[in-house]
Amino acid sequence: MITKVYAHIxxxxxxxxxxxxxNAFYATNVDLRNVRPPEEKQEANLDIESxxxxxxxxxxxxxxxxxLINS
Structure with a gap:
């Protein structure tokens, strides 16, 4: 009997x-048709001398x- 009550709860x-x-998911009302993937970041320039x-x-x-290079 107790398990039935707890299962119901x-x-x-x-x-x-x-x-x-x-409600939280659909409340944003965001138009997903205009969502685009993020642009690729350009590689940072390495300062070899530094x-x-x-x-x-x-x-x-x-x-x-x-x-790290050898592994």
């Missing part, structure tokens, strides 16, 4: 939550970079 909670989700200086100052960074 859980079912009601699920219905209420589903209705809340549906990178070389950083690698010279930090042997650990150079070692980590080498491990």
């Amino acid at each position: 859980l079912d009601e909670d699920r219905k209420v939550n589903a209705q809340k989700f549906e 990178l070389i200086e950083q690698l010279k100052k930090s042997p650990e960074l150079a070692k980590t970079l080498q491990q």
Whole structure:
């Protein structure tokens, strides 16, 4: 008997939550026909000289970079 009561309460909670989700989802009124994918970002320009200086100052960074390249 107790499981039937709790099952009924859980079912009601699920219905209420589903209705809340549906209302929140459709309440935005966004026209999805005009949605476009984001534009691709252009690659950032690397400052090679700055990178070389950083690698010279930090042997650990150079070692980590080498491990990443080799894997």
